Amino acid sequence: MSLIVAKFGGTSLADYAAMSRCADIILANPNTRVVVVSASSGVTNLLVELTQEHIGEERRMQLIKQIAYIQYQILDSLGSPQEVAARLDTVLSRISVLGEELSKNRNKARMDELLAQGEQCSSALFAAVLRGKGAAASAFDVRQVMRTDSHFGRAEPQIKTISLLAAEYLAPLLSSQRIVTQGFIGADAAGATTTLGRGGSDYSAALLAEALKATTVEIWTDVAGIYTTDPRIAPKARPIAEISFNEAAEMATFGAKVLHPATILPAVRQKIQVFVGSSREPERGGTWIRHQVEDAPVYRAVTVRRNQTLLNLHSLKMLHAQGFLAEIFATLARHKISVDLITTSEVNVSLTLDKTGSDSGRNGLLSESLLQELSQHCRVRVEDGLALVAIVGNKIASTPGVCRRVFEVLEPHNVRMICQGASPHNLCVLVAESEAAQVVRALHQNLFE
Missing domain, CATH: 3.30.2130.10 (VC0802-like)
Structure with missing residues (x-):
């Protein structure tokens, strides 16, 4: 079977309607067995503010309420299944505890643990959306397999260890169900939560694809692929149907925000093709990133x-x-x-x-x-x-x-x-x-x- 790893960004998971569209994309292809999710839109920014110094008790409680509101809106649309509600309550309680601890003592390890909570919520909710559509699906804690060093805030993945752990704990689950897991986060050898840096969910998806020997990574975002430049700057920017790994790496490195720069590295190592498309308009197609392409213009x-x-x-x-x-x-x-x-x-x-x-x-x-x-x-x-x-x-x-x-x-x-x-x-x-x-x-x- 040709295994596909699909990643969905925060705007693609902003609410129940957005999650439902993403679920339809996944269920349309039986080969999509692993789904990597970011936190719902806005949640990570709220968590980042919670880590800041000198925020008062009142503001901290406001931030926690805003985070809870985003998650519970989606939960209500799901019909509030008991096991998901219990999971959200646990995560939100942990956010409150960590926020209070950080207000007294800024600690990088605690900051990473707090920032990881958004993906814990979205993965539990998205797995429930898939189950609501009749699919066998469960949330999987990526920290079981995404081994990193202890450089909190910008942890470095341990590639060989990730492959071994994924083969042991993740691969055996894929034949019977779809697995929804978290991007952006990992754990060091001692089990402490780490993060890969902002935008790291793309990288997470590519690392898991490499470890599981997938054929394709799909990056679903809010734009239909990669353009000749940012359409918000130049309205006549054109979509690009196909580009090479080298071109994509240069574009990501030098500012094309549609793709995290490190995403290309695992894809290059294993020659895994990457697709970038819009979860809002999947019918518009997108951009394929491949090892070899037919057209290689001077200006891309x-x-x-x-x-x-x-x-x-x-x-x-x-x-x-x-x-x-x-x-x-x-x-x-x-x-x-x-x-x-x-x-x-x-x-x-x-x-x-x-x-x-x-x-x-x-x-x-x-x-x-x-x-x-x-x-x-x-x-x-x-x-x-x-x-x-x-x-x-x-x-x-x-x-x-x-x-x-x-x-x-x-x-x-x-x-x-x-x-x-x-x-x-x-x-x-x-x-x-x-x-x-x-x-x-x-x-x-x-x-x-």
């Missing part, structure tokens, strides 16, 4: 990634010296900072830092301790309020005329950094975030319209 898409930080480092020690960059990268790594793009001159280095790939503490991406440590090596200047715009395609670095065409469009804008050549699939420019939408529209108009 334009993406934008906001909230970028440019770190400028100046030191005369760099001149004809060895080891300077190694020291800088080691310092950033110790502070869990992800370096993205880099350009160098004889005495200057410019780095872009991606907030989504780094641990951002309460004091922001660049803490005072990090800046002080860097200042021991060089003079440091930080620029915020930037956006990275990427042209994604094929043979960009080796196709004559690409730079001329792109730079003509960029002429009216102040470009802070240009990167090309490291990959044949992209050309990146760093611009002011206030100009990003205008740059994307202009590039899309020139390259695709």
Whole structure:
């Protein structure tokens, strides 16, 4: 049997009607045996606020009531089955306890446990929706198989262990029923709940597909596939029927929010095809991501990634010296900072830092301790309020005329950094975030319209 793992995002699970549509998608294909769910729309944001410092008792109770309201609305539409109601009561009680604990003592392990509760609710509810339509289905706690390290907030999956645990605990269940499980969360070797970072449900689905040797991962969201750019920025953006793993990885990495960047890695390792479609309009089709595609155009898409930080480092020690960059990268790594793009001159280095790939503490991406440590090596200047715009395609670095065409469009804008050549699939420019939408529209108009 060709096994399909389907993942549904929060907007696809916002209420009973949305869940019912998703259930119909699943039941239309007998090969869809594993369903990975995010928390219902809005729940994770409410849980994140619960983890914040200095929220008062009144606000904390308001947040818990809002979370309960979202879940109980769905439960009421189900007819309030007793076992699901009991499960929700247990989870909501745990949310209340964890919220109170965190108001007194912020603890990363407790924060992860709290953030995981949204998926516990949605998986129990969605399994009940499937059963209400006559399907054999049950909720499965993914923490039994999704083994990670103990890096709370951005835990790293243990690939080999996940495969072993999935074969032992999950695979035997699939012949007799549909399994609904949680995205975004896992557990370390001691059993403590961990999270994979925001957007990690796509990654969870791909990891489970890899472990179970599935043929397809379906990512169901609120848009009908991947577009040549964000349609909210450029109304003439076109849907893409098929793209390669390499193109999809570049698009996800450089800002296409329809897909989590790490999702592609397990798919590439096992050559699992990925489908991205709309749970609201499944009849519209979507985008297939495959190892090989028939069409490989020079220009495939334009993406934008906001909230970028440019770190400028100046030191005369760099001149004809060895080891300077190694020291800088080691310092950033110790502070869990992800370096993205880099350009160098004889005495200057410019780095872009991606907030989504780094641990951002309460004091922001660049803490005072990090800046002080860097200042021991060089003079440091930080620029915020930037956006990275990427042209994604094929043979960009080796196709004559690409730079001329792109730079003509960029002429009216102040470009802070240009990167090309490291990959044949992209050309990146760093611009002011206030100009990003205008740059994307202009590039899309020139390259695709």
